[in-house]
Amino acid sequence: MTTANDLIPIVTEAADLLLDVYSPDARPEGRTYMFAAAERNEKLVLDRLRPALERLRPSARWLDDELETTPLPPGEFWVVDAVEGNVNHVHGMPEWCVTITLIIDSEPVLTVIRQPIGDHTYTATRGEGAFHNGERLRASAKTDLDAAIVSTGQAETGQPGTHRRIGASITAMLDSALVVRAFVPSTFPMLLLAAGQHDVFWQFEPVLPGVAPGLLLVTEAGGVATRIDGSPWRPGASDVLVAAPGLHRAAVDVLSAVAR
Known part of the structure; x- marks a missing residue:
């Protein structure tokens, strides 16, 4: 191997x-x-x-x-x-x-x-x-979303519907999390999440090279990776959510309403 x-x-x-x-x-x-x-x-x-x-x-x-x-x-x-x-x-x-x-x-x-x-x-x-x-590396032990640093990534240009969902998701998280950040590229917030310095990351319309490395790092650090609605993530999925284990359910509850 x-x-x-x-x-x-x-x-x-x-x-x-x-x-x-x-x-x-x-x-x-x-x-x-x-x-x-x-x-x-x-x-x-x-x-x-x-x-x-x-x-x-x-x-x-x-x-x-x-x-x-x-x-x-x-x-x-x-x-x-x-x-x-x-x-x-x-x-x-x-x-x-x-x-x-x-x-x-x-x-x-x-x-x-x-x-x-x-x-x-x-x-x-x-x-x-x-x-x-x-x-x-070890993911965060936090269990309260109002103490969490959360982040999202920017989709590629030319996707106005996706951009509206990004904006709505940031607004939803601003009412729920401690700090909300937006990153380019996607790998860096997931590195922070794997290290326990960030707590939640989500992205709409990701490309596989941008999320695959971070997904493996986060899950091997003890975090959780799914779709935004909590269903299993697979290559080709139109969204992704990675989170500290104690915050995943809360993140799904906040974001799933704007994921459609």
Whole structure:
């Protein structure tokens, strides 16, 4: 079986390539520059990652764009976000990383996340726990939503109906939780949730590379991952909810009314 130790050198080398072209002084002037820089970043990483992962596990398929929001067929898939937080990278902000997740028969079983700014490596293996730089992670022990830090992620542009639901969900949580935050990208609030620093995260219309690594980290840290209505999450689901175990039911009660 492929292990986190097999993936750490691969993802670290890829993240270092991004670090070489990163500047905290970057200030893009407009969309043209932003998209050109983002495409450069994606190519830089994928040209290194894809051959390495294909050599490591030849039986695993590569998750193509058309499968990012649909149910997966049986088998093994490499789910990669070459630059999770690409928009942050090109704006000189530190919240970006490279993620690799192995999914087998629609279940995330192994993930490694490398954030070179700050020297952070996160790993999780199904049934073996979640770790940050080798230290075990544990989800929050909170049981009261009014003491919780909760967050959501922004859906991609061009989805006005989804945007309205995001707004309604934030409003609902503002009446129930202690602090409500919105993040881009999705991985970072789930890292905080796995570490017990955040308590609830939800997202409408997620893409699989953006949520698969965090889902495995959170559940291996003792958290719960479902759909927003509390039903089981599977790749292709149109929403996701991850929470500390003592807050999951309360989060479902608040959010399910605006999930439709």
